[in-house]
Amino acid sequence: MNLGRLNNILEQYPPYRSRQAYSVVFDNLFSSWEEATNLPKAFRAILARECPLQIDAEMHESGNGKTVKAVIQLDDGVAIETVLMRHQDGRNTVCVSSQAGCSLACDFCLTGARGFMRDLTAGEIVGQVLLFARRLKTEGERVKNVVFMGMGEPFLNYEAVMKAIRLMNNRDGLKIGARRISISTVGIIEGIRKLSREPLQLNLSISLHAPDDRLRSRLMPVNRQYPIEKILDAVAEYIRLTRRRVMIEYLLLRDLNDSPAAAERLAVLLRRSLGWLFFVNLIYYNPTGKYLPSPPERIREFQRILESRGISVTRRYRFGREIKAACGQLAGSSRIRGSLNITTTQE
Numbered sequence: 090m091n092l093g094r095l096n097n098i099l100e101q102y103p104p105y106r107s108r109q110a111y112s113v114v115f116d117n118l119f120s121s122w123e124e125a126t127n128l129p130k131a132f133r134a135i136l137a138r139e140c141p142l143q144i145d146a147e148m149h150e151s152g153n154g155k156t157v158k159a160v161i162q163l164d165d166g167v168a169i170e171t172v173l174m175r176h177q178d179g180r181n182t183v184c185v186s187s188q189a190g191c192s193l194a195c196d197f198c199l200t201g202a203r204g205f206m207r208d209l210t211a212g213e214i215v216g217q218v219l220l221f222a223r224r225l226k227t228e229g230e231r232v233k234n235v236v237f238m239g240m241g242e243p244f245l246n247y248e249a250v251m252k253a254i255r256l257m258n259n260r261d262g263l264k265i266g267a268r269r270i271s272i273s274t275v276g277i278i279e280g281i282r283k284l285s286r287e288p289l290q291l292n293l294s295i296s297l298h299a300p301d302d303r304l305r306s307r308l309m310p311v312n313r314q315y316p317i318e319k320i321l322d323a324v325a326e327y328i329r330l331t332r333r334r335v336m337i338e339y340l341l342l343r344d345l346n347d348s349p350a351a352a353e354r355l356a357v358l359l360r361r362s363l364g365w366l367f368f369v370n371l372i373y374y375n376p377t378g379k380y381l382p383s384p385p386e387r388i389r390e391f392q393r394i395l396e397s398r399g400i401s402v403t404r405r406y407r408f409g410r411e412i413k414a415a416c417g418q419l420a421g422s423s424r425i426r427g428s429l430n431i432t433t434t435q436e
């Protein structure tokens with residue numbers, strides 16, 4: 090959906106037409122202006138020509154129906170992937186991409202290996218949520234949560250991401266509560282600082298994945314520019330300003346960052362830097378050929394050590410492995426070129 094073009098058209102009409110058109114997109118969740126029979130035929134024809142509502146996507150559904158991966162083809166032929174996760178308690182979470190590709194080259198991530206194509210526009214980000222909102226509407230359900238944990242680094246496309254979030258949250262938009270929207274970052278400090286001054290009460294997650302700079306720089310080259318201590322200083326300031334609890338994401342890689350000693354170092358580091366307003370989300374690694382996942386007993390021990398230090402720990406539920414919709418599994422899985430990599434969300 091080209092939001093800029095839609096707004097340009099609507100500027101030429103009285104405000105009530107804008108409200109009607111936005112309602113068609115975000116309340117009725119129509120896939121075509123033709124369905125909006127409350128609008129004059131000539132107006133519908135202009136909108137259909139200049140700003141079609143159709144979203145071209147190839148869908149892949151897991152056998153248990155809990156995960157749906159969509160490969161969306163954008164106007165310029167670039168394809169992005171987005172994932173719907175249906176939780177047992179009825180929550181529906183959409184994991185969105187903020188960029189086509191990624192420039193940060195994290196060593197465990199297939200998206201990083203494929204390089205950067207371009208930033209997504211706000212309309213292309215919102216379109217990912219709209220696609221699943223339309224699908225869920227047919228079942229009498231709606232999107233409850235949105236997580237920016239797909240392809241790309243949201244804070245390297247800050248303005249478009251925030252514009253998309255405002256539209257998701259806005260009462261003229263998708264009406265998704267700010268507290269149900271999460272941004273995950275590798276620790277782009279400027280983005281953390283900007284977010285701490287935003288009026289919306291969004292959730293922040295930090296992809297840490299290592300207890301020290303040496304290991305983190307090996308896994309995530311961006312750590313050379315944004316080392317752990319500087320990131321955690323920015324997060325501490327974010328917590329002080331917002332009083333919001335931050336999620337620290339930690340991907341467990343066998344014999345690399347999953348030892349009891351690593352858990353001890355992580356616990357000390359986080360408690361010293363962040364105090365109490367955070368929790369750790371342990372992520373199971375979906376093998377992509379480079380590393381091995383930690384065995385379950387190692388994960389349990391890692392969790393036990395963190396909890397023994399008074400740290401709250403959650404474990405990320407695994408969605409969509411068989412349709413390659415889980416963390417690190419999506420690249421190259423689609424017939425559409427430019428296939429992307431999406432991570433799953435926490436429970």
Ligand code: SF4
Nearest residue numbers: 191194195198201241
């Ligand atoms: S993990 Fe995220 S930031 Fe790192 S390369 Fe993959 S998409 Fe980019």
